[in-house]
Amino acid sequence: MSLNRKDFLRYLITGGLGACFGGASAIPKYFKENGAGLVTVKRQSLVMGSVASFEVVADSERAGYEAIRKAVDVFRSLDKKLSMYRDDSEMAVLGKSAGRTPVSISEDALEVLGFSKKISESTGGLFDVTIEPAMKSWGFRKEPGDLIKEPTHEELRKLEQLIGSEKISITGNRAYLEQKGMAVDLGGVAGGYALDKAIEEMKRSDIRAAYINFSGDIHCFGQPLDGESWKVQILDPGTGQPLQESINLQERALSTSGAYENRRENEGASWGHLLNPETARPVEPVASATAIHASAMMADAWSTASYLGAEAPGEVETIFIK
Structure with missing residues (x-):
């Protein structure tokens, strides 16, 4: 999750939540x-x-x-x-060990990964935390000023082979990414x-x-x-x-969730950070999707899944802006 990931939202609270650092x-x-x-x-x-x-x-x-x-x-x-930006995080270690060996992870990481697998299954794969290799290919892990090139058709076909939460194995307190090159992006749930x-x-x-x-x-x-x-x-x-x-x-x-929360550009083309796992390509079906639930983890996951076209369960209230 990057700084001001959702700064397009300004939430107005009576009494002013604003930019107050104390008091x-x-x-x-x-x-x-x-x-x-x-x-x-x-x-x-x-x-x-x-x-x-x-x-x-x-x-x-x-x-x-x-x-x-x-x-x-x-x-x-x-x-x-849970961070994908820290080289020493459990998710980073999991990615480095992909296709080689299972790794021991914390109860928190196990809970988030297990939940993510269930949401992936219930959305037909539209929500998928193994999207990380595609996020990298579309430039979302590059530093400001770095050259960004759109992945080729051949590169996208290879990326599709690395995406799929069914390739995350969990046994006891150990997790395993079954194919080398896989990695996890928990930005939609962490x-x-x-x-x-x-x-x-x-x-x-x-x-x-x-x-x-x-x-x-x-x-x-x-x-x-x-x-x-x-x-x-x-x-x-x-x-x-x-x-x-x-x-x-x-x-x-x-x-x-909205595609304009985080964008990249190259030679006049512009794309948002929400990718369809089936094609490994950015999509913008609606302007934004909001999900409301008693659990923030549920709301977080279903705002992304709903944006990508999954139908939320009745317990999740959704609001779309076209």
């Missing part, structure tokens, strides 16, 4: 009058290569900041296991998993409510001081303006 907001008048000594604490942190914005309702600033610290620790711990784990950790803290915006993926629990739910507005990528109707989130998570 507690004033307690609303009606709370003061009723003797409730709650405060809202806000902070941003760079985690897993992107920005996470936190808003916490607590009895004290100290409790709020401590809950945020614990959540940040969760993100940073998972980054060491952020949601990290949000779920961070919210679980915050619920164990001495706070009343929390909202996390992790580069456009949202998760929350409890209530803000000024209402019964967290109000979120999604931008229309075509106009750059928020949709008129806001989304009320309470104990729910939200994720949005």
Whole structure:
């Protein structure tokens, strides 16, 4: 996951989640009058290569900041296991061992890989974390300024042989990529998993409510001081303006996928980072797809899968912008 992966989304929360790196907001008048000594604490942190914005309702600033610290620790711990940008992560080691030997991985990595295999099966392969070799070929792992060339037809045919979650074997605490050259990109699921784990950790803290915006993926629990739910507005990528109707989130998570979140260019051609696993090519069937579910991991995976054309289960609410 890269910095500002979903910066096309700006989520507007009453009371302002904005670019505040610290500080507690004033307690609303009606709370003061009723003797409730709650405060809202806000902070941003760079985690897993992107920005996470936190808003916490607590009895004290100290409790709020401590809950945020614990959540940040969760993100940073998972980054060491799930990142495809770290050479020492468990996913990097898994890729280096592809076609040679199984590797031992953590319970977190096992859970994410197992979940990803199930989603791949239920979407007919439209969601597939083994897309990483194609992501590299289309230039999404290159540094700014590096020359990017579109893969040839022959290269694409070879890439197709490396894609397929059925080629991920899991036995006990060991995982194995069955073909040399395979690699895993958990960008469509790791952020949601990290949000779920961070919210679980915050619920164990001495706070009343929390909202996390992790580069456009949202998760929350409890209530803000000024209402019964967290109000979120999604931008229309075509106009750059928020949709008129806001989304009320309470104990729910939200994720949005769109091809313009991350783009590459070459000789006048431009393409987004969402690839069809069947063809190893970028596709742009809709402007964006948003998924809402109690689990951020489910929302994260199904925003991508729905964007690529998979039909989400009834428990997942989807919103499309054409």
